[in-house]
Amino acid sequence: MNVFFTRTDSRFFIIHTLNVYEREGIYKMMKKSRFRRLPALMIVFLAIVLCPVLAFANDAATYQPDMYATFWALIPPVVAIALALITKEVYSSLFVGILVGALFYSGFSFEGTVTHIFQGGIVSVLSDPYNVGIIIFLVILGSMVCMMNRAGGSAAFGRWAKTHIKTRAGAQLATITLGVLIFIDDYFNCLTVGSVMRPITDSHNVSRAKLSYLIDATAAPVCIIAPISSWAAAVTGFVEGEDGFSLFIQAIPYNYYALLTIVMMIALVLLKADYGPMAIHEKNALNGDIYTTPERPYAGADDIEGHPDGRVIDLVIPIISLIVCCVIGMIYTGGFFSGVSFVESFSASDASQGLTYGSFFALIITMIIYKIRGVLSFKKCMECLPEGFKAMVPAILILTLAWSLKSMTDSLGAAEYVAGIMENCAGSLMNMLPAVIFLIGCFISFATGTSWGTFGILIPIVVSVFSGTNHTLMIISISACMAGAVCGDHCSPISDTTIMSSAGAQCEHVNHVSTQLPYALSAAVVSFITYIIAGFTQNAWISLPIGILMMIGFLVVMKRIQRHLEYRKK
Numbered sequence: 001m002n003v004f005f006t007r008t009d010s011r012f013f014i015i016h017t018l019n020v021y022e023r024e025g026i027y028k029m030m031k032k033s034r035f036r037r038l039p040a041l042m043i044v045f046l047a048i049v050l051c052p053v054l055a056f057a058n059d060a061a062t063y064q065p066d067m068y069a070t071f072w073a074l075i076p077p078v079v080a081i082a083l084a085l086i087t088k089e090v091y092s093s094l095f096v097g098i099l100v101g102a103l104f105y106s107g108f109s110f111e112g113t114v115t116h117i118f119q120g121g122i123v124s125v126l127s128d129p130y131n132v133g134i135i136i137f138l139v140i141l142g143s144m145v146c147m148m149n150r151a152g153g154s155a156a157f158g159r160w161a162k163t164h165i166k167t168r169a170g171a172q173l174a175t176i177t178l179g180v181l182i183f184i185d186d187y188f189n190c191l192t193v194g195s196v197m198r199p200i201t202d203s204h205n206v207s208r209a210k211l212s213y214l215i216d217a218t219a220a221p222v223c224i225i226a227p228i229s230s231w232a233a234a235v236t237g238f239v240e241g242e243d244g245f246s247l248f249i250q251a252i253p254y255n256y257y258a259l260l261t262i263v264m265m266i267a268l269v270l271l272k273a274d275y276g277p278m279a280i281h282e283k284n285a286l287n288g289d290i291y292t293t294p295e296r297p298y299a300g301a302d303d304i305e306g307h308p309d310g311r312v313i314d315l316v317i318p319i320i321s322l323i324v325c326c327v328i329g330m331i332y333t334g335g336f337f338s339g340v341s342f343v344e345s346f347s348a349s350d351a352s353q354g355l356t357y358g359s360f361f362a363l364i365i366t367m368i369i370y371k372i373r374g375v376l377s378f379k380k381c382m383e384c385l386p387e388g389f390k391a392m393v394p395a396i397l398i399l400t401l402a403w404s405l406k407s408m409t410d411s412l413g414a415a416e417y418v419a420g421i422m423e424n425c426a427g428s429l430m431n432m433l434p435a436v437i438f439l440i441g442c443f444i445s446f447a448t449g450t451s452w453g454t455f456g457i458l459i460p461i462v463v464s465v466f467s468g469t470n471h472t473l474m475i476i477s478i479s480a481c482m483a484g485a486v487c488g489d490h491c492s493p494i495s496d497t498t499i500m501s502s503a504g505a506q507c508e509h510v511n512h513v514s515t516q517l518p519y520a521l522s523a524a525v526v527s528f529i530t531y532i533i534a535g536f537t538q539n540a541w542i543s544l545p546i547g548i549l550m551m552i553g554f555l556v557v558m559k560r561i562q563r564h565l566e567y568r569k570k
Contacts (some may be wrong), residue, residue: 039247067411075329077447077494078102084493087344090509094401094494097321098122101408125359131403133352134187134496135396138503140359141355143388144318144366145195150384151375153318158199160312171197171204172214172269180262180474183226186219186497188326188355193218194504196319207285207292208507209278209515217265218503220451220486221258227343235455235482247302247478253540254479255529257438257487260551267552273559278520280360281511310375318366320415325365326358333357395503402449409448430473434480435531437462441484442491442524449494471540473540480531487527490520522558526550 031537036224067073080097084090098121098425099113105120125131148154165171175197182189193215199209222229227249235248253259268274274282284292331337334345335354370376394537445454458481468473489495493513502509 002403018401021503044059059104063414066106066107067412071418072104073409073412073414073418074447075105076412077405077449077492080405084510085132090398091401092494094398094405097405097494098401098408101405101412105408107412108165116408117404117410120165122400125403125407126400130350130352130404133356134399137187137352137355137359138392138399139389140356140363141191141195141322141388143385144322144359144363145191146384146388147366147370147376147381148195148315148318150380151313151314151370151373152308152317154199156310156312157196157315158203161200162203163293164452165200165204166205168204169272171206172210173266175201175211175214175220176262176265176269180222182323183211183222186223186231187351187500188322189219190215190500190504191498192319192322192504194501196315196328198445198506199506202290205285205288205290206244207281207290208280208505209281209292210285210458211272212501212505212507212512213278213516213519213521214265216490216498216512217261217500217519220489220497221261224451224482224486225252225255225258227252231252232449235459245474249559250475251479251482253544254476254534255522256479256530256534256544257483257546259544260527260530260547261490261520261523264456264519264546264555267376267555268519271555271559273555273562274406276515277556277563278515278519279562281363281515291508291509291511293511295511303314311375314370314373314375317369318362320346322359326355327364329356329358329452344432354390357429363551374471392503394509396501398499398502398509402496402499405494406448406450414444414448416418424475430470431535432532433465434535436479437477438484438487438528438531441481442488443484445485445488445495446492447488449489449492451482451485451489451495451497455481457485469470473535476531476538483527485529487520490522491517523551526554531567 032440079100080093083093087093091219098117100114101115102121105116145154161171161174162165165174178197179189179193182192194211198211220231224235281292284290298538309362325494330349331342331354334349335340336345338482342346367376367378367381370381371378416435441454441458444457448454458479462477462481466477489497492498493509498513498516499509501507502512505512526547529550532545533546534543536541
């Protein structure tokens with residue numbers, strides 16, 4: 001279907017418009033005006049420009065490009081990811097991916113490409129209420145971090161931590177512990193853990209890349225096994241015809257990627273078994289360079305001179321108020337104050353709205369506390385608002401481009417293409433299906449940068465395949481969907497959680513992706529093997545211990561290999 005006007009169509013519209021003006025006497029009135037030519041030219045110009053745009057908008061709901069639901073739908077994110085890893089520059093890489101997607105959608109039409117980049121991509125995602133809520137949350141949190149720095153709370157907490165956390169391993173374990181405790185939402189986790197633990201890890205010469213990994217690995221992997229979280233709410237919403245919350249609880253012991261990632265983090269810290277690019281970053285950090293690369297997008301963000309009377313409570317109270325207010329905000333959106341139970345309200349909550357409401361009230365509480373304590377005046381609090389916004393600009397820009405890229409893949413029918421492949425392979429090798437589903441989930445999430453979208457594609461298919469047949473295998477397969485989605489999300493540079501982790505740790509985004517990728521792939525391989533075992537044993541208490549032993553054994557081997565490589569370099 002050609003959705004654009006031809007030249008003949010446009011000429012007819014212009015003539016018809018002018019005839020209407022003439023019949024109504026308006027055109028004659030324009031001619032008598034001293035600006036008589038300007039309105040007429042404006043009419044002609046708008047008719048030429050807007051005709052195809054309006055035509056495209058009217059048919060957008062029914063228009064399907066030639067490449068819809070084909071392999072080509074996956075090319076834009078692959079291009080963006082490949083360019084980001086090759087060039088080490090994320091902004092242009094994401095935009096090139098968006099451009100490729102728009103070209104495919106428009107059939108390589110210049111006008112259609114430009115229209116789809118902005119109206120179908122950037123403008124569309126920035127007008128989405130959910131996305132706007134996340135951006136507001138980012139800005140408010142950035143402002144709160146700026147306030148905590150100026151009030152002297154961050155510096156006071158750093159001084160306190162130095163007397164209680166005396167080793168690099170202790171600083172990393174404290175980061176993991178805080179990440180596990182903040183299980184409500186991954187966005188909230190990334191930024192809160194980063195702002196609190198960054199001064200501590202910096203004082204113990206832990207690289208920003210390692211901090212980013214610890215934040216990222218305690219965000220989605222923890223949220224996906226926490227019954228009371230925005231992720232649990234998302235998963236239960238995709239399970240039709242079944243008790244979604246009950247299935248989520250039963251699937252937790254089978255969520256191998258999440259569980260093995262947590263095991264891997266702790267083992268990496270205790271065994272000091274870093275390998276790959278992360279080993280280089282950690283070695284440089286021990287020598288005083290916590291960045292390794294010249295890029296420092298957040299350089300100087302924490303160099304604000306804090307109030308000399310700042311205390312630990314100036315950081316603790318804002319963080320606690322943020323947690324409490326965000327929880328209240330989320331259950332409010334789920335209908336808790338209208339009589340819905342706590343669990344049900346959390347399951348039905350809107351994370352974007354809840355975090356927006358919660359962060360706003362936490363900001364107000366923080367300002368009042370600082371005013372009462374006399375560590376920050378109202379004027380200085382207001383000065384922190386634009387400063388916090390500026391600190392979050394890199395994360396917001398990357399998020400906007402990543403959302404736009406996802407919009408491109410959606411318009412090209414990437415979800416339908418993968419769903420079709422999934423349905424075709426569902427009938428054979430039932431015992432191997434959890435492992436296959438895990439790989440497909442990894443691929444979808446990696447290519448699209450979204451875990452929740454992967455849930456929406458795969459979970460309904462799994463439920464329809466196994467419903468009324470093998471209940472245990474259905475639970476394992478649902479868990480494989482969730483694990484694969486989190487794994488792909490971990491590996492993808494266009495994932496919003498990955499972007500948030502970089503922002504929380506104030507780490508160059510490409511550094512975070514390149515150092516985390518070998519770790520995520522290692523956990524993925526062990527998880528894949530574990531899902532093969534689980535498909536045949538159908539018992540979590542057999543397959544999970546095997547997976548844990550394989551994970552620890554792998555790290556021991558990698559530690560020896562890394563030592564051997566360092567010895568050879570000497």
